[in-house]
Amino acid sequence: MITAEEVAVEVDRLPVFPASVAALLKRLRDPEVTARDVEAILRPDALLTARVLKLANSSYYGAGSPVATVKDAVVRLGLQTLFGLATSSGLAQVLPKRLAGYGIDAQAFMGHSAAVAVFAEQVGRRYAPEVEKVAFTAGLLHDLGKLVISAFLDRQSAALRVKLESEEMALLDVERELLGTDHGEVGARICERWRLPQLIARAAAFHHQPALAPDAESRRLCAVLHVADALTHVFGFSTDVGELQRRLEPEVVASLGIAPGGLELVVAESVAQAQAMVAMMGGELPAPKLAVVA
Amino acid sequence: MSAQPAATEKRQVVGIGELCVSDQADTVLITYALGSCVAVVVHDPKRRVGGLLHYMLPQSKAMPEKAVAQPGMFADTGVPMLFHRLYAVGCHKRELVVKVVGGGHLLGAADAFDIGHRNLEVLDKVFARSGVFVAARDVGGAVSRTVELNVGTGRVTVRSHRKEHVL
Numbered sequence: 274m275i276t277a278e279e280v281a282v283e284v285d286r287l288p289v290f291p292a293s294v295a296a297l298l299k300r301l302r303d304p305e306v307t308a309r310d311v312e313a314i315l316r317p318d319a320l321l322t323a324r325v326l327k328l329a330n331s332s333y334y335g336a337g338s339p340v341a342t343v344k345d346a347v348v349r350l351g352l353q354t355l356f357g358l359a360t361s362s363g364l365a366q367v368l369p370k371r372l373a374g375y376g377i378d379a380q381a382f383m384g385h386s387a388a389v390a391v392f393a394e395q396v397g398r399r400y401a402p403e404v405e406k407v408a409f410t411a412g413l414l415h416d417l418g419k420l421v422i423s424a425f426l427d428r429q430s431a432a433l434r435v436k437l438e439s440e441e442m443a444l445l446d447v448e449r450e451l452l453g454t455d456h457g458e459v460g461a462r463i464c465e466r467w468r469l470p471q472l473i474a475r476a477a478a479f480h481h482q483p484a485l486a487p488d489a490e491s492r493r494l495c496a497v498l499h500v501a502d503a504l505t506h507v508f509g510f511s512t513d514v515g516e517l518q519r520r521l522e523p524e525v526v527a528s529l530g531i532a533p534g535g536l537e538l539v540v541a542e543s544v545a546q547a548q549a550m551v552a553m554m555g556g557e558l559p560a561p562k563l564a565v566v567a
Numbered sequence: 568m569s570a571q572p573a574a575t576e577k578r579q580v581v582g583i584g585e586l587c588v589s590d591q592a593d594t595v596l597i598t599y600a601l602g603s604c605v606a607v608v609v610h611d612p613k614r615r616v617g618g619l620l621h622y623m624l625p626q627s628k629a630m631p632e633k634a635v636a637q638p639g640m641f642a643d644t645g646v647p648m649l650f651h652r653l654y655a656v657g658c659h660k661r662e663l664v665v666k667v668v669g670g671g672h673l674l675g676a677a678d679a680f681d682i683g684h685r686n687l688e689v690l691d692k693v694f695a696r697s698g699v700f701v702a703a704r705d706v707g708g709a710v711s712r713t714v715e716l717n718v719g720t721g722r723v724t725v726r727s728h729r730k731e732h733v734l
Contacts, residue, residue, distance in 0.1 A: 437728075438728075441674075441709065443674050503673055506602065506673060507602040507603035507604075507671065507672070507673060507682060507683065507711075508583065508602055508603070508604065508623065509583060509599065509600035509601070509602050509604070509711070512600060514728075515728075516602075516709075516710070516711040516727075516728055517602065517671050517672065517673050517674075517709040517710060517711050518673075518674060518709050519673050519674065520673060520674045520675045521673040521674075521675060521680065522675065523675070523680065526680050531680070533680065534629065536680060536682065537624050537625070537626075537629070537682065537685075538629060538630065540623060540624060540682070541623075541624060541630050541633050541640065544583060544584065544623060545584075548583075558600075
């Protein structure tokens with residue numbers, strides 16, 4: 274078990290999320306935000322601006338004359354894409370090399386996050402258009418809590434293994450049983466510390482239990498993330514501990530009005546796109562390094 | 568960890584939604600992290616030919632244009648294509664050893680949304696209709712599998728986070 278104080282200490286010790294991206298995300302739901310605003314917010318942060326422009330000029334967005342400024346990138350790719358690129362650039366700056374408790378490195382974490390973002394956008398587009406636009410960015414940040422939980426989980430790796438392997442518990446339940454908290458709850462603490470919008474914090478907090486989210490908008494967003502996360506796990510966009518030992522809540526699927534077969538359309542649309550996005554964002558989902566137990 | 572492949576062995580990775588047929592006896596066909604996807608692994612011991620399909624979804628009916636672009640994405644288009652490729656290099660259906668791996672699911676996934684279950688169900692129908700006998704299977708459960716086929720020997724190895732075994 275770990276205490277709230279221990280969590281708080283570790284949250285404080287994380288590198289600080291770039292202030293420029295946090296400032297940008299404050300405008301996530303602002304219908305009035307313009308390309309000029311985005312450029313003004315990012316301009317003081319040269320490193321981040323360079324990263325964003327590099328992504329905006331990647332082959333993922335096709336050939337064409339290169340964009341030279343953030344404003345051009347917004348015009349070419351749209352505001353929401355820029356929010357996503359800035360978020361992923363910010364995330365890349367703060368990721369630790371390795372998340373030992375989950376058995377993954379930074380590239381695998383980024384890869385899973387990028388894949389969830391793509392799937393969430395597709396699920397949102399089809400089943401919850403009112404949150405489609407934030408789904409991508411929320412998807413990138415949904416697992417932030419793992420950055421802090423990882424080290425605690427690693428200290429109990431033997432118990433973790435037993436619970437996953439012989440008791441077949443869901444990973445989230447194992448976290449709660451061993452630590453008294455989980456990566457959702459801790460993710461919300463990190464979002465608060467980094468002054469990210471409440472909607473993003475709630476998305477991180479409740480993506481495994483959307484029904485517990487305290488308002489209608491975050492419930493919808495969490496439902497979208499829950500389904501997207503589940504799909505990435507069963508389609509190989511995750512190689513961390515526990516693999517498929519997560520729950521897909523049938524009532525969450527039903528709450529989005531997804532008919533049987535509907536998810537198959539989402540999958541057919543998303544897999545190739547997610548592979549390309551993972552590569553663009555510097556993610557890598559390595560062949561699972563499988564410890565042979567038996 | 569599993570033994571490292573012999574230096575002379577060529578490893579050919581089959582991606583998600585792809586298929587591969589090989590007549591090179593020193594080749595190992597391998598596909599990773601099956602999740603709810605299914606691998607159909609076929610071997611012709613007489614000709615030392617192997618084939619592996621890693622399909623994602625059961626049926627292409629609702630997405631015919633996807634099936635044209637990438638037939639290996641679906642059971643109903645990928646399986647026929649795999650067998651036709653094998654016939655094209657001289658294999659006969661009755662001499663093929665067919666094994667099926669994957670079709671896992673998340674905890675608590677309801678049947679209607681359980682793509683792994685639907686993937687296996689449709690495969691059974693395709694095989695029943697075309698008279699294909701399945702020699703061995705390692706399917707279902709909350710398990711993600713990696714599978715490899717040694718084209719020369721026909722040995723099929725399945726690995727998951729729990730274990731490694733020869734199927």
